[in-house]
Each structure stands twice: as C-alpha cells, then as structure tokens.
Amino acid sequence: MSTIQVEVPDIGDFESVEVIELLVKPGDEVKVEQSLITVESDKASMEIPSSAAGKVVELRVKIGDKVSKGTVIVTIEAAAAGASAGASSALAPAPAPAQASVPAPAPAQTPTPAPATAPSAVPVAAAPIAATSSVAPPAVTVAAAAASGGAASHPVPADMHDVPAAEVPHASPSVRKFARELGVDLRQVKGTGPKQRITQEDVQLFVKAAMVAAAQPAATAPASTGAAGASLGLAPWPKVDFAKFGPVQAQPLSRIKKISGANLHRNWVMIPHVTNHEDADITELEALRLRLNEENAKAGIKLTMLAFLIKAVVAALKKFPEFNSSLADDNLILKQYYHIGFAADTPNGLMVPVVRNADQKGVIDIARETSELAAKARDGKLGIADMQGGTFSISSLGGIGGTNFTPIINAPEVAILGVSRASKRPVWSEARQAFEPRLIMPLSLSYDHRVIDGAAAARFNTFLSLVMADFRRVML
Ligand code: CAO
Numbered sequence: 001m002s003t004i005q006v007e008v009p010d011i012g013d014f015e016s017v018e019v020i021e022l023l024v025k026p027g028d029e030v031k032v033e034q035s036l037i038t039v040e041s042d043k044a045s046m047e048i049p050s051s052a053a054g055k056v057v058e059l060r061v062k063i064g065d066k067v068s069k070g071t072v073i074v075t076i077e078a079a080a081a082g083a084s085a086g087a088s089s090a091l092a093p094a095p096a097p098a099q100a101s102v103p104a105p106a107p108a109q110t111p112t113p114a115p116a117t118a119p120s121a122v123p124v125a126a127a128p129i130a131a132t133s134s135v136a137p138p139a140v141t142v143a144a145a146a147a148s149g150g151a152a153s154h155p156v157p158a159d160m161h162d163v164p165a166a167e168v169p170h171a172s173p174s175v176r177k178f179a180r181e182l183g184v185d186l187r188q189v190k191g192t193g194p195k196q197r198i199t200q201e202d203v204q205l206f207v208k209a210a211m212v213a214a215a216q217p218a219a220t221a222p223a224s225t226g227a228a229g230a231s232l233g234l235a236p237w238p239k240v241d242f243a244k245f246g247p248v249q250a251q252p253l254s255r256i257k258k259i260s261g262a263n264l265h266r267n268w269v270m271i272p273h274v275t276n277h278e279d280a281d282i283t284e285l286e287a288l289r290l291r292l293n294e295e296n297a298k299a300g301i302k303l304t305m306l307a308f309l310i311k312a313v314v315a316a317l318k319k320f321p322e323f324n325s326s327l328a329d330d331n332l333i334l335k336q337y338y339h340i341g342f343a344a345d346t347p348n349g350l351m352v353p354v355v356r357n358a359d360q361k362g363v364i365d366i367a368r369e370t371s372e373l374a375a376k377a378r379d380g381k382l383g384i385a386d387m388q389g390g391t392f393s394i395s396s397l398g399g400i401g402g403t404n405f406t407p408i409i410n411a412p413e414v415a416i417l418g419v420s421r422a423s424k425r426p427v428w429s430e431a432r433q434a435f436e437p438r439l440i441m442p443l444s445l446s447y448d449h450r451v452i453d454g455a456a457a458a459r460f461n462t463f464l465s466l467v468m469a470d471f472r473r474v475m476l
Contacts, residue, residue, distance in 0.1 A: 004052045005060075005072045006036065016066040017041045020194060021172055024074065028056045036074055038172040039067060047173050054079040063194070171198040179203045181329070183270040188233050256349035267411045272449040275406040275418075276457040280465035282422055283439040288471070296364075305422075305441075306342060306396050307367035312467040313417060314338045314359045315474045317392055320460045324391045326412040327451055341390035341410060342370060344377040345400075351377040352410060354390040398422060398441065407446050414451045417464070418444035441468065 011017065021038035024030055035047035058075040061067060169186040170193070171179070178200055179186050189206045191198035210232065242248045253261070285308060292303050317324040317338055325334045338359040341352040353373035355366055376382045393410045396419040407418035422441035429436045445461045452460075467473045 002078045003057060004054070004076045004078050006051055006074050006076055008039075008048055008067050008069055008071045008073060010069050011039075011046070015068045017068070019061050019063055019065045019067060020045065020197065022059060022061075022063060023047070024056050024059070026056050026058060029079075030054065030056055030076065035172075035174060037061065040170075045170070045172055048073060050074070050076065052076050052078055169198055170195055175200050175203060182207055254348045256346070256351065260350050263411070264408050267408050271409050271411060273406070273409060273446050274449050274454060274457070275444050275446045276454070276461050277404050278443045278445070278458075278461035278465045280441045280443055280468035281427065281438050282441045282468050285468055285471050286422070286439050301364055301367065302371065303363060303367045304370065305398060305419075306370055306394065307363045308468070308471065309394055309396065309417070309419060310340045310342070310355060310358050310366050310370070311363050311474055312464055312471070313340060313392060313394060315467055315476075316460050316464045318359070319463060320456060322452060322456065323415045323447070323460055325414055325451065326391075327414065327448070328412075332451060335391045337391065339389045339391050341387070341393040341413075342373075343393065343395035343407075344374045346378045346380070348380060351382055351387065352390065352393060353377055353382055353386045354388065356389065392416070394419065404442050404444050406444060409446055409448055414448040415457075415460075416446050418446065420444065443468075 017039040018041075019037050020040045023035045023037055030036070030050045030053060032051065032053050033049045035049045038045055038047050040046075054076040056074055057077050060072045060074055067073065169189070170191055171186055175198055176186065179189070179198075182203065184203055184206060186198055186203075189198050189202050190196075192202055193199045282305070286305070289303050289305065289308065293301075296303070321334050322332065324338065325332050327333075337357060339354050339356045340358045341354045344351050344353060353370075353376070355361070355369050355373070358366060361369070373382070373386060376386065390410065390413060392413055393407075393416045395407045395416060397405065398419050398421050400421070402420045404420055405418050407416045409416050420442040422439050424437045425440045426435035427438040427440070428434075443461055443464060445457055445464075447457045
C-alpha cells in the first residue's frame with residue numbers, strides 16, 4: 001500500500017490563498033476528482049480536488065491556513081493500482097464568481113484518465129477541478145503530467161482576474177452548482193458559514209422555506225405570493241380592503257386558473273426569458289388560405305393561419321434543433337419528434353392541447369385536429385394525454401388583436417411563439433420603388449436564454465418569417 005501527498009496544483013498568480021473549507025476528514029474514502037478543500041482569494045474561491053483515489057490518512061492543512069502551489073493538503077493511502085489520476089487532466093481550477101446576469105453553461109469537459117499509479121509518498125499535484133461556476137471559465141490547455149514524479153506540466157488556471165469581486169455571495173463552486181440546479185439566486189440566501197459563507201444547508205433551508213410558503217392555502221398565502229414573496233426577501237404583498245373604496249365581489253379562481261397560474265409563475269421566475277420580435281409578410285399565404293377555404297367549403301374544411309404556422313414552425317425546428325429541446329440537469333435533450341402545443345382560450349382558463357407528430361401531417365389535417373382539440377378544450381373534455389409531450393408551443397392571439405406580446409415559455413420546453421393580429425401596412429418595394437399594402441403578421445418568439453442565444457433566436461424568427469412569406473420553403 002502506498003501513500004500519496006496531494007499538493008495544491010498551479011493556481012496561477014494566486015499565492016498564499018486561504019483555506020476556507022475542509023471537504024474531507026481522516027478515514028474518508030475519496031475518489032479521483034473529489035473535492036478536498038476550498039480555498040479563497042480576495043476575488044474568487046475554488047475547490048481543490050484529489051488527484052488520487054484512496055483513504056484520507058491525514059489532513060495537512062486546517063481552516064485559515066494559507067496555501068500556494070506545491071503545499072501538501074492531504075496524505076492519501078492509495079487505493080488499488082491505477083486509481084491515481086496524477087496531475088493529468090484537461091481541466092483547471094475554476095473560480096466561483098458572482099451570478100452572471102446572462103449565465104453561460106460551463107463547457108462539457110472530460111478529465112483525462114489516469115496514466116499510472118503514483119508511487120509511494122511521491123508528491124502529486126491535486127487534480128484540477130471541473131468548472132462549476134455560473135460563468136464558463138476560459139478554455140485551458142494543459143499537458144498531462146505523469147504521476148510517477150516526473151516533470152509535471154501543471155494545469156493553467158482559469159483567469160480569476162475577470163471575476164467581479166463586488167457583491168459576490170460567498171459560496172463554494174459546488175454550492176453554486178447546487179443552487180443553480182435548483183434555480184436559487186444566491187444573493188437571496190443568508191450564509192451561516194464562516195464569513196457569512198453560504199453552505200449547502202443554507203440553500204436547502206432557503207428552498208424548503210420557499211416551498212412551504214408556496215404551499216400555503218390561498219387564504220393565507222394568495223397566489224399573488226404573499227408568503228412566498230416574503231421568503232424570497234421581497235416586500236410583502238399589499239393587503240388592501242378593497243371594499244373600503246367601492247363595491248366588490250370575490251370570485252374564486254377556477255381549478256384550471258390555479259394550476260396554470262402556478263405553472264406560469266414557476267416558468268416566469270425560473271426561466272430567463274427574452275423575446276425576439278419579427279414581422280412576417282403573409283400577403284400571399286393569406287390569399288392562398290382564403291382560396292383553399294373557398295375550394296374546400298363544401299367539404300366543411302377550414303384552414304386556419306394557426307395550421308400553417310404549425311407547419312412553418314416544424315420547418316424552423318428542423319433547421320434549429322435546439323428550439324425543440326429541453327434542459328435536463330446538465331444535458332440538453334434534443335427531441336426528434338415534433339409535438340406542437342397551442343394555447344387555447346377557454347371559459348375556464350388557458351389550456352395547451354398538443355398536435356402530435358406535426359411533421360408527418362399536412363396543413364389540412366393539422367387544421368382539422370386543432371379545431372377538434374380547441375373544441376374539446378372549450379368543452380372541458382381534453383384528456384391529460386391531449387396536453388402531454390409538447391416540444392414547442394404557439395400562442396396565437398391573431399383572432400383577437402394586439403400588436404406584439406411576450407409569451408411565457410411552457411416548461412420544460414425552451415421556446416414559444418406568440419402570434420399577434422396581422423394588419424395591412426405600407427411596405428417599401430425596391431422593385432417598384434413605391435409603398436405597397438402588405439399583410440404583416442407579428443411573431444414574438446420567447447426563448448430560454450440558458451439554452452438559446454439571441455443570435456439563434458433572431459435566425460429562427462427570421463427563417464420563420466421567410467417561410468410564412470413564401471410557404472414553398474416549408475418543403476426545403
Ligand atoms: N391575424 C389576423 N387574423 C387572424 C389571425 C392573425 N394572426 N389569426 C387568426 N385570425 C382570424 C382568423 O382568420 C379568423 O377569421 P375568419 O373567421 O374570418 O376566418 C379569426 O381570426 C378567428 O380565428 P380563430 O381564433 O378562430 O382561429 P385560430 O386558428 O387562429 O385560433 C385558437 C384558434 C384555439 C388558437 C384560438 O381560438 C384561441 O384560443 N386563441 C387564444 C390563445 C390564447 O389565449 N393565447 C394567450 C396565451 S397566454 O395567456
């Protein structure tokens with residue numbers, strides 16, 4: 001059995017950083033890449049992971065100690081041969097900056113497997129850590145170092161100079177990752193650790209309090225978030241005796257309103273929404289629709305703009321697959337089926353029936369299906385299966401009015417298209433050097449900015465508007 005001294009790897013210019021957390025104790029079995037300690041400079045914190053697997057024999061540092069490259073942090077009794085990763089890895093220690101306003105997912109990085117077993121009592125630099133911050137670290141390239149004590153080319157650290165120091169909540173990268181997965185804004189959490197550091201338990205308690213508050217019956221915690229708001233550190237919801245100012249009538253929310261309200265609220269709060277607006281010239285498409293409706297009048301078929309939109313959206317989803325996806329943990333699940341939901345306004349509230357496999361259906365079939373589903377929705381006859389499995393939603397207010405709006409994404413989908421009323425507008429024609437009356441339909445695409453970049457959204461919406469302007473493109 002050999003022992004290994006795990007050292008602090010190259011952490012760049014950061015000499016003498018303070019140990020603020022011990023993540024293992026003597027007797028613990030540790031795996032390669034498991035975090036051993038957290039260190040903190042005045043700008044960032046990072047976890048130092050183990051380069052070897054085995055049992056912790058001795059912790060060589062304590063909280064408050066200052067460590068630099070080469071400081072031995074733990075002695076490990078090595079597990080079976082091949083367990084040590086040595087200093088070999090493609091990753092670097094990652095800083096834990098404040099929550100970015102536009103979080104970018106950390107790039108997927110895979111540690112290089114261990115080349116050899118570390119020999120007895122040979123100092124080995126700790127394996128660098130995978131990025132866990134809300135801001136992707138700069139890419140780093142490292143040469144693998146053999147764990148046999150040979151000259152090691154240590155990892156180049158991520159640049160911590162760029163990390164904003166102001167108002168950075170103190171929390172280790174793993175706590176930040178944990179909070180990010182739960183959608184918790186760490187600035188709202190009170191830290192109970194040393195120097196007000198936020199621990200995993202603080203995050204758990206915060207979520208628990210929010211859940212309890214959100215689960216209060218409507219009478220004590222109105223849907224308007226009285227108690228939940230308080231647990232998020234917001235000002236309490238105003239309590240007003242409206243009857244003091246004039247006659248009122250209390251009308252209980254319908255069951256559908258309560259359910260859809262809770263879902264809309266969650267989606268609005270947890271998804272970073274951005275909406276891209278675009279105009280589609282549907283002059284020719286509307287003429288075609290009216291012509292087809294005349295031709296099919298006897299058969300009782302009515303083609304709606306919604307049916308054309310569903311078909312056009314499928315073409316756009318095929319071209320831009322990330323819009324047909326869902327976030328699951330750190331993965332993007334790209335769906336290879338096209339189930340399109342559409343918002344239906346019913347006397348009891350909003351419902352979203354789903355047209356399944358819209359890619360395999362023609363516009364006439366889609367029109368028939370949407371009209372049947374909308375009728376079922378209005379009659380309160382939609383089954384659960386009619387509303388499940390959607391991959392993208394459309395909310396069309398075109399039959400009602402409005403010029404633009406910002407629809408709320410229907411989680412776990414990552415985008416939704418809002419359609420407003422088409423109107424005749426003067427559009428400049430370069431060919432004719434004159435203004436022409438054209439029928440213009442506004443398209444408002446809300447997207448989850450964790451998954452979709454603004455440029456991709458603009459491309460999607462532009463493509464969609466081109467398809468609506470010339471529907472032949474749907475075949476391409
Ligand atoms: N611009 C101009 N006119 C439009 C239009 C548009 N974008 N979309 C539809 N219209 C017209 C239709 O042509 C139709 O006119 P005709 O009867 O003369 O042909 C009329 O508006 C009514 O259309 P419709 O609403 O019956 O049909 P649809 O397929 O467009 O919509 C449905 C069906 C279920 C989407 C709709 O009934 C509905 O419920 N819309 C509300 C959705 C909603 O509430 N969204 C908000 C969700 S977020 O709170």
